[in-house]
Amino acid sequence: MLFSPVDGNSLVRAAFGLRRFSSLLNYLRFDDKATRSARRARDVFAPIRELWDLFHTNLGKHYVAGQNITVDEQLVPFRGRCSFIQYMPSKPDKYGLKFFWASDAASNYPLRGFPYLGKEATSARPAE
Template sequence: MIQKVVCCTNLEGERVYGKNWGKTDATEIEGFVGCLLHLGTLRDSRTTTTVLWDKTNGNQLLRACFSRNRFLKLSNHLRFDDKSTRQSRRAKDAFAPFREIWDGFNLNLGKEYIPGPMLTVDEQLMPWRGRCGFLQYLPSKPDKYGLKIFWICDADNGYPLH
């Protein structure tokens, strides 16, 4: 899955910057995802990058991994599919831009885990306010707009299987 993201991100970067795009690799994408997870645990997702990369009060882990400009370039051009073939695939599947990554993620969930005898189906609303053909509006939820995901989980610990 990481190699697919690397390939598509490099295609998009070269499309926008041409030969000036510094190619990314699997290690850099993994570090980028790790930094995003780190920001999520700190609840720093809405803090501006200027504050995050500040030399005195900024986040030292982010500064150690990326320059601010490289982080912004990766976040702006991160892609999960080939943009040039997206329209033809989207005619058949509204989830086409993310389908290959999602199917790989679901395949990997059940590879190394053997569930107990009790399974449950759960639903989750992932907050999202962007453009999407299958956006849900649920007025009773705290985040009223989002993507509704149904999970099959192990009832004992909540591990998602599919």
């Protein structure tokens, strides 16, 4: 989608070829392999927890919400290996990661989001 002539970003197409971008994407990691098993024992969202928290911090810094806020769910299509994949037959993409979002009703700007981590994990934050 980044390299699509219609929907894609011309800056991305100018900076990388598709093959080079794909090879760089294969090596991109947001997780420390040395401490992964200890963190994953407490939090199944651990591989991207730091990035997720940074994303949320920046959401709040750059937008002031209006008077009306809406809460909805989103299924991000995903068929990889993950313990909290959801199956939702009513969605166009039936398998994926489920998120709950609080968004500004006027602009649809996301204010806060939480991943659904399955029945065992009752909270999006690890137990302390």
